Amino acid sequence: MKRIENIGVFTSGGDSPGMNAAIRAVVRTGIWEGFDMFGIYRGYEGMIDGQIEPLFSHSVSNIIQRGGTILKTARSKRFMTFEGRAQAYEHLMKHNIHALVAIGGNGTFTGAAEFTKEFDIPVIGLPGTIDNDLYGTDYTIGFDTAINTVIEAADKIRDTATSHDRLFFIQVMGRDSGYIALWSGVASGAEFILIPETKTYIDNLTRLVKHDIRKNKTSGIVIVAEGDDAGDAESVAAQVKERLPELETRVTILGHIQRGGSPTARDRMLASMLGCFDQSLERGTAGGYGRTDQQTDCLHTIRRSHQESQRNHSRPAGDVAGPGTVEGLKT
Numbered sequence: 272m273k274r275i276e277n278i279g280v281f282t283s284g285g286d287s288p289g290m291n292a293a294i295r296a297v298v299r300t301g302i303w304e305g306f307d308m309f310g311i312y313r314g315y316e317g318m319i320d321g322q323i324e325p326l327f328s329h330s331v332s333n334i335i336q337r338g339g340t341i342l343k344t345a346r347s348k349r350f351m352t353f354e355g356r357a358q359a360y361e362h363l364m365k366h367n368i369h370a371l372v373a374i375g376g377n378g379t380f381t382g383a384a385e386f387t388k389e390f391d392i393p394v395i396g397l398p399g400t401i402d403n404d405l406y407g408t409d410y411t412i413g414f415d416t417a418i419n420t421v422i423e424a425a426d427k428i429r430d431t432a433t434s435h436d437r438l439f440f441i442q443v444m445g446r447d448s449g450y451i452a453l454w455s456g457v458a459s460g461a462e463f464i465l466i467p468e469t470k471t472y473i474d475n476l477t478r479l480v481k482h483d484i485r486k487n488k489t490s491g492i493v494i495v496a497e498g499d500d501a502g503d504a505e506s507v508a509a510q511v512k513e514r515l516p517e518l519e520t521r522v523t524i525l526g527h528i529q530r531g532g533s534p535t536a537r538d539r540m541l542a543s544m545l546g547c548f549d550q551s552l553e554r555g556t557a558g559g560y561g562r563t564d565q566q567t568d569c570l571h572t573i574r575r576s577h578q579e580s581q582r583n584h585s586r587p588a589g590d591v592a593g594p595g596t597v598e599g600l601k602t
């Protein structure tokens with residue numbers, strides 16, 4: 272493996288709240304460790320097209336609280352081909368980039384695994400997706416914000432459902448994973464939650480709705496994961512209505528509001544902790560997101576930064592930080 276001096280960071284796939292916090296932590300940790308950091312724009316697409324620029328400590332100022340990703344993102348079909356990956360590698364070499372930090376989900380890491388095998392370039396993966404569907408970590412960056420967005424919406428829908436005596440079907444994202452539906456459903460007190468991980472029987476659902484009606488319940492919420500086997504929320508609502516025509520139903524598809532917004536404290540902390548990657552790179556390993564030892568490394572860095580900042584609080588901050596400076600903690 273080549274000696275690593277320059278590191279590229281990028282976001283890829285669907286964006287998620289907290290990606291900016293992760294970029295910030297990665298860039299400042301890299302600078303702290305003495306690397307030169309480069310941002311790759313629009314994920315693998317930008318890698319193939321050579322959209323690569325240096326990042327400094329000030330480049331990531333004032334972004335920890337912002338949703339979306341300052342590096343932009345894309346889903347790349349071209350990176351699925353060897354030609355695309357070879358072109359991406361060429362651009363990385365032009366900038367002397369010999370290691371990557373990828374922030375994304377399943378597709379991002381599938382691409383990274385292929386790339387690292389073919390081109391001997393270590394890639395560290397940071398789990399960034401609202402879906403919470405990645406192996407190796409309990410939570411992905413963005414999941415907590417997304418479920419809070421759903422809960423807020425469900426609480427509002429609950430008000431109007433109660434006023435009008437209606438059964439609402441709320442469709443949430445997650446692709447083929449039911450995490451968003453399950454967590455937001457439990458936390459908002461939904462009457463029913465439909466997830467792809469368990470088979471949905473519409474007759475059972477209808478029976479349970481009837482049971483609720485018999486108990487004088489006049490309204491309710493069904494959270495439907497978009498990947499549920501019984502269909503999307505429109506289809507599930509239609510199937511229930513067919514069996515219970517007297518029921519007044521409404522469908523709300525929450526859609527991309529789940530992907531935006533200012534990240535919660537939990538997502539900011541997760542992103543900041545996972546963004547500290549120094550030990551993993553020294554080992555030259557690929558992958559390894561969500562590991563406890565990475566988080567421990569991070570806490571060491573934060574602790575060191577605190578000590579340094581207490582000693583140097585009057586020192587003006589520069590763009591390029593080496594070991595012993597306090598860039599890791601600037602906001």
Ligand code: F6P
Binds near residue numbers: 402444497530
């Ligand atoms: O993976 C994140 C996600 O928001 C899924 O929950 C959803 O199925 C998909 O992305 C939507 O993708 P797009 O924004 O490309 O339509």
